[in-house]
Amino acid sequence: MDIVETKPKGRLCSICNQNRAALKRPKTLEQICKDCFYEVFEEEIHRVIVDNQLFKSGERIAIGASGGKDSTVLAYVMSELNHRHNYGLDLFLLSVDEGITGYRDDSLETVKRNEIQYGLALKVVSYKELYGWTMDEIVKLIGLKNNCTFCGVFRRQALDRGAALLKVDKLVTGHNADDIAETVLLNILRGDIARLSRCTSITTGEDGPIPRCKPFKYTYEKEIVIYPFCCIMVFISCLFFSALLVFSLPHKPCYLFDFIFYAYITSENLNLLFTYAYFKRLDYFSTECIYSPNAYRGFAREFIKDLERIRPRAILDIIKSGEDFRISMYTKMPEQSNCERCGYISSQKWCKACVLLEGLNRGLPKLGIGRSRDLNNEQNKIIKQGNETRSIQSKQCGTLDF
Numbered sequence: 001m002d003i004v005e006t007k008p009k010g011r012l013c014s015i016c017n018q019n020r021a022a023l024k025r026p027k028t029l030e031q032i033c034k035d036c037f038y039e040v041f042e043e044e045i046h047r048v049i050v051d052n053q054l055f056k057s058g059e060r061i062a063i064g065a066s067g068g069k070d071s072t073v074l075a076y077v078m079s080e081l082n083h084r085h086n087y088g089l090d091l092f093l094l095s096v097d098e099g100i101t102g103y104r105d106d107s108l109e110t111v112k113r114n115e116i117q118y119g120l121a122l123k124v125v126s127y128k129e130l131y132g133w134t135m136d137e138i139v140k141l142i143g144l145k146n147n148c149t150f151c152g153v154f155r156r157q158a159l160d161r162g163a164a165l166l167k168v169d170k171l172v173t174g175h176n177a178d179d180i181a182e183t184v185l186l187n188i189l190r191g192d193i194a195r196l197s198r199c200t201s202i203t204t205g206e207d208g209p210i211p212r213c214k215p216f217k218y219t220y221e222k223e224i225v226i227y228p229f230c231c232i233m234v235f236i237s238c239l240f241f242s243a244l245l246v247f248s249l250p251h252k253p254c255y256l257f258d259f260i261f262y263a264y265i266t267s268e269n270l271n272l273l274f275t276y277a278y279f280k281r282l283d284y285f286s287t288e289c290i291y292s293p294n295a296y297r298g299f300a301r302e303f304i305k306d307l308e309r310i311r312p313r314a315i316l317d318i319i320k321s322g323e324d325f326r327i328s329m330y331t332k333m334p335e336q337s338n339c340e341r342c343g344y345i346s347s348q349k350w351c352k353a354c355v356l357l358e359g360l361n362r363g364l365p366k367l368g369i370g371r372s373r374d375l376n377n378e379q380n381k382i383i384k385q386g387n388e389t390r391s392i393q394s395k396q397c398g399t400l401d402f
């Protein structure tokens, strides 16, 4: 009996030219099949790891695991590549519990499932344990405005403290290309030259206690995941507009065929929208933080998404511009030393976390908020007073050693 080769219906994958294309890559606009997508997605990350010599065999690596899309995909891809390419790494999941009821408690449940699914040991450190405060308590005191400052500063240190407890050599985070482009733009908008000069580095903190790496530096967020909810919204709105277009024209019955055709095209395009986390059926938590009205970053994000729509390379170009910035020799850069209070790396006498914490403990939470040059005087005052009265008023930092 002759075997009749049946060609798959629809557009073929532009890489293997055999299977039906299942998505359009946001980065390159190529239409490719699922299997080729897995391969190029994972191998691009492997190349980034190898070309930048991110790890050495035998190293212990903590994966900052929030339970969100990026870090879940990172944990999955890192353990896959570790096996496939024999990196010889000892991988761990590290989560920070900020104490946000209805958000972080739920996402931590996801990380606990990932611990079992990927067979990686999990360590959780909490703000309560480290600082004596949960984000719920902080927001009760300060309200929603500026709460991201507390959360961001505390998380950065909490990750380092957790990594020190795990005795790891490096920490990896799921910051993706979109996050990095946003940060470049924000640092330009804020005139923060010190941060601008380091925010595009794939590895940071090499002079500090635990270097951090971003293996997703060149990975587009849209390739990691597009929420099914977004897709459903796209689907509904496409249907709505095609119906509007078709039925607003004369000779309605003649256009019924067009309507069905539009609906078909829409569902075809919808098929192209689902991405890595979706195809791989990864278990991640997909709710935004309930306390995150970070309007300025949100504005930068929207701006970059608009640029990306017109020119998909815009994200990579912004990162490239950030990398190529050269800082004038005459620009005064902050000198790094150590916090006199907790020993954490800092360019001031006290690190930002200690200043924020002192403000919270004294019932003056706004003292730690604001531009750093306005803060120096305030900080010095707090430090002076803090040294005099700390034993009476301060809650102690947690017992975890840094």
Ligand SMILES: Nc1ncnc2c1ncn2[C@@H]1O[C@H](COP(=O)(O)OP(=O)(O)OP(=O)(O)O)[C@@H](O)[C@H]1O
Residues within 6 Å of the ligand: 063, 064, 065, 066, 067, 068, 069, 070, 071, 072, 094, 095, 096, 097, 098, 155, 172, 173, 174, 175, 179
């Ligand atoms: N609570 C946390 N515990 C551990 N790691 C965290 C935590 N929050 C953030 N991270 C790390 O920092 C990275 C960037 O986090 P951020 O919240 O800025 O972005 P995100 O795009 O929402 O990431 P994700 O989808 O992984 O939550 C995360 O991918 C993760 O590696």
